[in-house]
Amino acid sequence: MKEIRTQDAVGQVLCHDVTQIIRGAVKGPRFRKGHIIREEDVPVLLSLGKDHVFVWENDDTVLHEDEAAEILRQLCQNEYMTASAPKEGKIELTAAVDGVFQVDASRFDAVNALDDITIATLPQNMPVKAGQKLAGMRVIPLVIKKDKMAQVRQAAGAEPLLRLRPYLRNIKTGVVTTGTEVFQGRIADTFTPVLAEKLRAFGLSITEHRLSDDNVEHTRRQIEELLALGMDMVLCTGGMSVDPDDRTPAAIKAAGADIITYGAPTLPGAMFLLGYVSRGDKEIPIMGLPGCVMYAGRTIFDLILPRVLTGEKLTRQEIRHFGIGGLCMNCEVCHYPVCGFHH
Known part of the structure; x- marks a missing residue:
């Protein structure tokens, strides 16, 4: 940073805000730090009493905040995201499609652990709409050492830190x-x-619907019939508790499903079941939905469904991690997914 005459500052980058005060009308920054001074700015600065200004003293060892923000953008941005132009050293990413937003948490934390680096995002696995803001990023100082940004690159690794999984189209859904x-x-x-x-909230409908009594073999046949008809997802309702006559989990297993979990640390939704059936090169999700899905505003089904609709295959470990944030507050006015449920 160096001090120079305002008349000599055209093309230079301000290192500080310049405040303008007009009694009864204006009080605030007239020029922000990082502003590149133009010829027409000189008389305005002089009128504000700035005969001298402090500007960025460029050298080969540092980067301007806009240049550093661009590096962060490159490390974060992935498919289906659009980026804003740098403004006051900050860049924002926006969703280009509907889908589920995800962060590579370990690499992301390693980057944010470095001094002077700031990247903020939406919560992990949040369903988003096209046009929704996903992340913002910037460095703290006006200028930052190039070797610090080299550390950022190393911590981030080769793959983008962020991901937006778009929803698949034309998913055929069977219900038993x-x-x-x-x-x-x-x-x-x-x-x-x-x-x-x-x-319907995802632009889908029920493709095939079957009814079954509580006989395991009858329910199994209905599930297998839906699979034979080419369903991409099968949802089973009823018979999901631990009562002796609740036999839907046994029928799902009998239909050949690899059970990922029966039970989940969420309320509502503790008796949820997720399994997958292999058909050729496809892994078809089968869900056993507890009765709470019928009457509660939001349940584990709302957490799982968006991710399944992107084609993601969930693991037992991921579902078991739902416990922190897995308690729905049953708010009088539901704002899901803009809330703490699971996030």
């Missing part, structure tokens, strides 16, 4: 509603309309 009382028409099926509404 279990329960002898529904199968025999003693009560109405009030679960399936809830699933239809949740799928």
Whole structure:
């Protein structure tokens, strides 16, 4: 940083804010630090009493904050993201499509652990809409050493730190509603309309629907029929608790599913089941949905469904990690996913 005459400062980069005060009208920065001084700025600066200004003293060992922000952008930005132009040393990334936002947490934390580096994002695995802001990044000082940014590159590694998984299109969904009382028409099926509404939020619908009584073999046959019809996802409702006559988990397993988890550390949704059935080169998700999905505003199904719709295959470890944040607060006005549920 060096002090020079304002008349000699054209083309130089301000190292400090310049405040303008007009009584009763204006009080605030007229020029921000990082501003590149133009010819027309000189008389304005002089009128503000700035006969001298402090400007960035460029050398080969440092980078301007805008240049450093551009490096952070390169390390973060991935497919389906758009970037803003640098403004006051900050760049923002925005979603170009609907999907699920994800962060490589270990590498991301390693970058943010370095002094003077700041990258802030939306929560992990958050469903987002096109046009939604995903992340912002900047360095703290006006100028930063090049060797510090070299450390940032090394900590970040070769792959982008961020990812936006777009939703797959034209997913065929099969639903098996279990329960002898529904199968025999003693009560109405009030679960399936809830699933239809949740799928509609993603532009999807129920492709095939089957009813089954509580017999394991009957439910198994219905699941296998849906798989044979080429369903990309199968949802099973009813019979998911630990009562002796709740046999849907056994039927899902009998249909050949590799059970990832039966039970999850979320409330509502503790009795959730997720499995996958291999068909050729496809891994088809099968979910056993507990009764809370029918009546609770948000449950584990809302956490799992967006990720499944991107084609992601979830692991047992990931689901077991849901416990921190897995308690829904049942707010009077639901703002999910802009809330702490699971995030």
